[in-house]
Amino acid sequence: MTGKELREALRAGRRVYGTMIVSPSPRWLEVIEQLNIDFVFIDTEHIAIDRHQLSWMCHGYSGKGIAPVVRIPAPDPYQACMAMDAGAKGIVAPYIETVEEVQQLRGAVKTRPIKGKKLFDFLNGSKPFEPDLERYIEKNNQNHVLIINIESQASLDNLDELVRVPGLDAVLIGPHDLSCNLGVPEQYDHPVFKKAVEKILMTARKAGVGAGIHVFYNESVKWEIEWAAKGANLILHSGDINRFAQVVHDDISTLSKALDGQSGSEAKEVNI
Amino acid sequence: MTGKELREALRAGRRVYGTMIVSPSPRWLEVIEQLNIDFVFIDTEHIAIDRHQLSWMCHGYSGKGIAPVVRIPAPDPYQACMAMDAGAKGIVAPYIETVEEVQQLRGAVKTRPIKGKKLFDFLNGSKPFEPDLERYIEKNNQNHVLIINIESQASLDNLDELVRVPGLDAVLIGPHDLSCNLGVPEQYDHPVFKKAVEKILMTARKAGVGAGIHVFYNESVKWEIEWAAKGANLILHSGDINRFAQVVHDDISTLSKALDGQSGSEAKEVNI
Amino acid sequence: MTGKELREALRAGRRVYGTMIVSPSPRWLEVIEQLNIDFVFIDTEHIAIDRHQLSWMCHGYSGKGIAPVVRIPAPDPYQACMAMDAGAKGIVAPYIETVEEVQQLRGAVKTRPIKGKKLFDFLNGSKPFEPDLERYIEKNNQNHVLIINIESQASLDNLDELVRVPGLDAVLIGPHDLSCNLGVPEQYDHPVFKKAVEKILMTARKAGVGAGIHVFYNESVKWEIEWAAKGANLILHSGDINRFAQVVHDDISTLSKALDGQSGSEAKEVNI
Amino acid sequence: MTGKELREALRAGRRVYGTMIVSPSPRWLEVIEQLNIDFVFIDTEHIAIDRHQLSWMCHGYSGKGIAPVVRIPAPDPYQACMAMDAGAKGIVAPYIETVEEVQQLRGAVKTRPIKGKKLFDFLNGSKPFEPDLERYIEKNNQNHVLIINIESQASLDNLDELVRVPGLDAVLIGPHDLSCNLGVPEQYDHPVFKKAVEKILMTARKAGVGAGIHVFYNESVKWEIEWAAKGANLILHSGDINRFAQVVHDDISTLSKALDGQSGSEAKEVNI
Amino acid sequence: MTGKELREALRAGRRVYGTMIVSPSPRWLEVIEQLNIDFVFIDTEHIAIDRHQLSWMCHGYSGKGIAPVVRIPAPDPYQACMAMDAGAKGIVAPYIETVEEVQQLRGAVKTRPIKGKKLFDFLNGSKPFEPDLERYIEKNNQNHVLIINIESQASLDNLDELVRVPGLDAVLIGPHDLSCNLGVPEQYDHPVFKKAVEKILMTARKAGVGAGIHVFYNESVKWEIEWAAKGANLILHSGDINRFAQVVHDDISTLSKALDGQSGSEAKEVNI
């Protein structure tokens, strides 16, 4: 998908499929095509990937027709610009709780290259852009997708306003941080957690904005089907490191049990 | 495992477990411990990993108590030295067919730092090392493991002599190349292929040398159990890129089928 | 040029010549000497160059007697410090609109290593440095050049005060952002744009501060001569990627027209 | 040492030994074990080390049983998170002057992954964490060490409150910046400087917090013994680049004097 | 172009257009599309580009529909394999003089993954592949292009046989090395040089093999038109570093002459 296709699908409520890519290996490109996915999620908040490397990854996945969606380390408009300059089509901003944060990111992602006072005046509605500039900006930002992470009670409390900020394309639940923020750390089947997820998905979708949750923990497919039924259309399925860790752990356990009669320890989740 | 422990286990016929690591991400280190493996296989023949990066990977995995085993691009003793200088504990040399090749690699891996004429005289048995030097070399090379790839009919034909070269610790079947060389490309259940595998495993083990096959294609666990029954004790189970590609392909297929009623294409194998 | 020479030339109104370098190839160093330039402009705002790489580039160009001038991603004094620690002689801060921003950058670039409250007191004039410290700071920052990007109407409106901040060495017009901010995107011969450029150049030069505009679009030489006539003395001529793209596009068009009778499409500009 | 051991030693007043590592060479790992140190200090404020490289360094040193302590470029909680995600056990934040800064860093280092409003409420004492969450956070942050740089008079003035912020494990004097801030640049034996150092060490240790000073200039061992007598228990001894520069300079001087009768120039210090 | 399209065009005598890319910047990808070229030439013989970087470049350019053609450092079949594993579609082998060298490269590029004795028997015609294997190899190598550098009198002397080796797709003249080898260094309009070029182009084309010359020196377009008239259909036009160096040199000369009345020195060529 191009950025534009991803943006339009998210808004229209069509399901889009993706996975997280942690590995910077160019060899990953050779297997990506057969995965039948629309986007990849590259997390520069928690994963130590540098700009030059990130840029090659973004261009590489784009060249395969897969939209690179990049989480930036902080909800900082300058970081959003740097990621898009590197080739990101979508930006995920972590731990968003206020309309102001979304507005600033909207400025970076959707009204490039306007900054400073003119952007401030535009965002608060006091001064529209000149028609020439408006057309220019619309054309030049049509492939940019803005996604915010919903990971806290405060975010839930403000959700109605957050999803109404123009230019927002989707919300993405960070389950690990959300579960902690709700006081039920890593208890992904806790009623408090599940109720929050449902509310987020519903609120976003009702507002014409895409919605999803990054399920990287066990039984991810089962959970993803459940959440899709509740409205998730941004299907972000686990990730290379998670599935590798889970599956090879199980494989080796099976092997060593069959061959040596040993059963290994439980695998721990990789929290992202 | 240290290099020494890996070497001794291979020789003694004890099973050792490992997987291939293609990703140069430092995050992999955080999941490696829970995999319950003894070594990782890093393939610099087919995978574009540079020396500096390789060196950090080798030291990183060693620091976790997991022996880094590195396949070099060509059966070249200088490349074996470079890999060991980078931190490799084990060396896998590709496509070995002659005793001369094994001898040269033995020189690099087991009699470091002797080279040139003195090494030549030693290897052909014409001139032993001085006692001081012999002790020094034994001590300084005790953590170095020498493994050769068996991937051809010519190799099979010479196998009896190959496995008798002192210092050889194990043979590792490269199934993709071997199947091609035998004229049955990627037909891993072809009788010609299976018979060859059996013979290689048996011959090596009989000579007191470890043996294994890198099973990266589908149903790897099943095959590995079968080959272990035939003598494989160097259990090299698939790899990060293979298992990720296979499993995420299946996950996404399950998801899109459940959600959108679509069934995707078949996944292709990643040949290493 | 050293940083000091560049700073003094800018202030004294002498013309200095440079070009933008996007490529991190060390081979560029071998052609840089014959270009007869005084500085290179390395843009880490829009170009994905990492710190380690940037540092080698800065030291490499310095070693050739060419001052590395680095644009930082955001007008952040910490980023200015990081670039100078990496070897930058000049700092370009993007999209500056207020005196406060210039003061903070001045603190980073010209009064290193003072930070925090003491810097605050110094910058607002409430507390001068001790004589020992003053001498130390003057000596240790003599090779540091501070340049700000003028890219907006708000910046124009504040220009008289901006150029009076002590320690500012030059203003550099970012034509792409400025044209957008003025509502005439990429219309570099629009009267509104041209009038703004003239006013910026004149205001800066009158205040004893260097002035320039980064002309990376077509007919750059013609424009640069025109702007030099209006006062530009910081001559930042296009860049490697721009001239390569423009010229090879034209070359291939000429070739394919001569050989195959085809005429290709128009080249698009690379906006920086 | 693990992060936990380092944290507990600092708090208990036991001496811990470390050195600064500037070089990103993996070969350094091979010599680190014989140095008999507890931690390494990696300075990403002044040294151009990228995230991917930093992460391999942190994991590499951790694998050797040596705690990686990373100075971040700015006192920014997001940067602290990035460094810990990369594998840092300890965080050093530069130029801290206020309780608010320490609180924010405490949030990043000691109450991960809580952020936003919930963290704000927790830090100002208005709302404790749920018991489940409290246990979770304590367990997951037990290896994280928080150290702040004391480098200014303002910091000294606020020291009593700074050291009382819960979660702070140690203070580290940056002698270069402190001497400049005190108006006696690089005069490390000036009474003003020495008095300040004494006060910082004493205040921190009295509050049950570790204390140290990074002595990278000449006669470092002598000074470190002196400062240890005054209470320093975080012994950060010089660094690779400093000792290399000092010693090889002296070696070459000795050599060229003995061989050619020449005496070279004085070595300058590397200020960090 | 895919590798297959490039191979077929070269063989059929259709003109293909390309340029050399020295810069590893991902930003280059954004301008490559407008150049209207079919392939890029990446020279790892003379340019210090590492494997990981090369692999991203190859995949990046392939993703844009432009075939990456890589010159390997030495005429070594292992290096050809490494470049193709990294994503190269075409291989250029330097300084080829004998049929044996071409045969070995043919083995690496066109009969992957067969090596060792079986390859030897196949190449010397003593033993054809099994039908299954033949089909497999043809399919798996259809995108691989083999090009040899003709750069010496010895090569000219053997040209008739060289171009008859099955699997060879094109010859590429290295003008710098050829001019030196012919005793007329850098005299690209010397009759001896021109006569040699003509003969090479004609001989290759007559044999149904593509032919070209890498013109990186001045007046490249003029020369390329001339050589195309003599049969060159592999049009390798200069390179990023060459055109950048030539054009920016001229631009700065024009500028400084217009502004300061100075005329700079002559630009030297970048020999590749």
Add this chain to the structure above:
Amino acid sequence: MTGKELREALRAGRRVYGTMIVSPSPRWLEVIEQLNIDFVFIDTEHIAIDRHQLSWMCHGYSGKGIAPVVRIPAPDPYQACMAMDAGAKGIVAPYIETVEEVQQLRGAVKTRPIKGKKLFDFLNGSKPFEPDLERYIEKNNQNHVLIINIESQASLDNLDELVRVPGLDAVLIGPHDLSCNLGVPEQYDHPVFKKAVEKILMTARKAGVGAGIHVFYNESVKWEIEWAAKGANLILHSGDINRFAQVVHDDISTLSKALDGQSGSEAKEVNI
């Protein structure tokens, strides 16, 4: 020193001073000037430094007026070319034992870019170069320095002929390998070892070729003075990693003894 100055000094018997640099940190450049050295030795045989990094290091040190001398992994003329293309001024080839090896390296280092048959004919004296070419080659290779490692008895036995190969500029003893080869591993004060060193130094100097030994073990200055008295004029003093390891080990021992009454273990040498 330029390459030419280094070459001429070595030949003329003037002493030149250098040290080994293992660290790829750009910060090293800032301390290198004060060391008063003429060259740096960068060992790509044993140290995992990649081409791109090596190239920046070579250009960086050259920019400081210090000649980069690079040891290649194997005595392979292609590797010598790659190092010189990366910016090396001097080439050290490891473990040289025969005239043929020196001749091939001479071809790569001193008669660039001639290769293949023409080079073969030139080296064996059967066919001189054309006068134009001879001048061209002399001019273009005047900054290239050829040094061979003498590390074995076989090398000693052939030394008279080795040092007579035209174009050889110096011999460099690798003490670790030589001591092993002589059967007295790491016994650098063993009479057998010392006698060999003396003979090598004398033989080389008599032939008008520079001579040296890389003393990286303890008491290096003392030994270097002794060897200089015996004729060493290529003074390669230890290295960053060696001196750092030795000195910080001693510093920490002193510290912990003074503070905690503990005495640490002995430091082991870093063998290069």
